[in-house]
Amino acid sequence: MASAKSGKYYRLDGLSVLVADDNRFVRTILVTVLRGLGVGRVLQAENGEEATAILDVSTQIQGASDIDIVFADHLMAPVDGLELLKWVREHDHDKLKFMPYIMMSGEADENAVRMARDGGVTEYLAKPMSVANVASRLVAIVDKPRPFIRAPGYIGPDRRRQTLPYAGDDRRVMTGRRVTLDGAQAPIEDEALPPVGQAVPEVAAEEAGGAVGAEAAPPSPETLG
Amino acid sequence: MTDKSDKGLPGKGTRVVEIIELPNKLRAKVGGAAGKPGQIDPAAIDRASRHVARMAEAHQAQTRIDLTTLQAAFEQAKRDTEHRVQHLRKVYKISDGIMTLGRTFGYNLLSDFANSMNHFLVDLENPTDALLTVVGLHIDAMHVVVRDDIKGDGGELGQALTKSLALARAKLIHKR
The missing domain is CATH 3.40.50.2300 (Response regulator)
Incomplete structure (x- = not known):
């Protein structure tokens, strides 16, 4: 035991x-x-x-x-x-x-x-x-x-907790920035963000119109509670 | 720890979202093998349950006080139509407390009735007399649970109460 x-x-x-x-x-x-x-x-x-x-x-x-x-x-x-x-x-x-x-x-x-x-x-x-x-x-x-997401209108843990199958084009997957906070050293790396459910996607500022981001994803019941 | 992630952000045409990876300091604090899920010692869970069980009498006394206060707020809501919403908000708040701890001490029906009632009190833009009637029935049922010290599902009496309240709620929804 x-x-x-x-x-x-x-x-x-x-x-x-x-x-x-x-x-x-x-x-x-x-x-x-x-x-x-x-x-x-x-x-x-x-x-x-x-x-x-x-x-x-x-x-x-x-x-x-x-x-x-x-x-x-x-x-x-x-x-x-x-x-x-x-x-x-x-x-x-x-x-x-x-x-x-x-x-x-x-x-x-x-x-x-x-x-x-x-x-x-x-x-x-x-x-x-x-x-x-x-x-x-x-x-x-x-x-x-979960990693934290900082987006227009949202800061907090990634709201998506699981990867769900989706047949259509994933318009939410775009290039973003990954930041690692580990003590005083904070290496910053650019990379393509992983698919939906594994990271939060983003849109470029000019496409976003200033008001979209992670919150643009429709709420899914499985993430509630 | 310093957040360096503001560098270069935001700016038009630049990326506007960051994924911020944080070190898992909590895991380091509580131990456990890295990358593997752990658990809380079942002995600690038993201990916590025993500590809570010792407060059963205090819970009974508190519930009686809460129900009395809730009943008073409800009576005010019936009388004082001008401030009905405020009084019903108080009913909701007290009921939320009753619901929170009922099941903790084995009073499942108490939690269920308080929870069912609160579904009708979330949206209080226009509380009707019919709504007040249904709320009153739930409060009466909670009084019965406390008076008769009904635990668990309450057997036949519990089922009868549950069924009649469900019927009252269904009628109110139909009226809406």
């Missing part, structure tokens, strides 16, 4: 997670779940506004422990989960901009799910909450990181 020492099981004690939810009891349960799973540091914010303050501090204080993941509820005030997500993705500091962001929401508001996806959410935690689905979102973030 494998143990944590064998490397099969993840050790979560080095992780730092921020939980933002204005429902105190829901927040308490999520914190209990995360601590039970072994997450080493769990910070709490009563709403999106408080979360922005905590996250800002984490970028400004030298030597402060990084927050690795944000769990945020969609419905909270002031500053709801979507507004907080937008703030994170537009932040100047890379530590926040590229931070894994898990949005928690019920399935009732399908539009909210789409807005979260288009706002650059990393994973979606569909309510009702369970230990299993919290654990599965954590594992998904570690095991299936």
Whole structure:
């Protein structure tokens, strides 16, 4: 039987997670779940506004422990989960901009799910909450990181998670730029972008009319949640 | 870490999309073999489940409080037509909390009823009396679940409640 020492099981004690939810009891349960799973540091914010303050501090204080993941509820005030997500993705500091962001929401508001996806959410935690689905979102973030896409009107993880067969011409495959962020060195390479489902395509600026990009791809249900 | 990807972007006629490959720092933090999926120790999942189970009594008490608050907001929505939307938004928010944790503590019907009700409260541009009637039926059903401490699918009573609520929703949709 494998143990944590064998490397099969993840050790979560080095992780730092921020939980933002204005429902105190829901927040308490999520914190209990995360601590039970072994997450080493769990910070709490009563709403999106408080979360922005905590996250800002984490970028400004030298030597402060990084927050690795944000769990945020969609419905909270002031500053709801979507507004907080937008703030994170537009932040100047890379530590926040590229931070894994898990949005928690019920399935009732399908539009909210789409807005979260288009706002650059990393994973979606569909309510009702369970230990299993919290654990599965954590594992998904570690095991299936997606490259970030920066396009007109969008910054966030690649929204397409799978390659689907398509018989027609793929007009979305064009030349783009691949950037590798790895410490201070950031080699920049030009290349033809891979087919749909493996990378985000692009159009040249003059063709784009300034308003298209990755978001031009029609939403597919399999990418929701 | 510094984002160097702004170099030369954007400009008319230049590429306008970047794929930014990020180092997987989380994997480095949690361990696991590179390139291979890992998992969370089942013992940790059991531990988390036990910790949550210890809060069952607190959940029951909180649900009763939430339902009372929800009922009050709903009554206000019925009376105060001018601010009906605001009151129903409060109903939606409280119901969302009930739905979030019901199943966590084995109250599947509670989560299901709250979830079904919220489908009718997402779009509140013009809440009709018929909608209020259906919402009220869902709240009544949630009261029954809490009063009788109905867990899981609730057996025959649970099925009867589920069926009658589905019928009420179908009638409302037909009226729309």
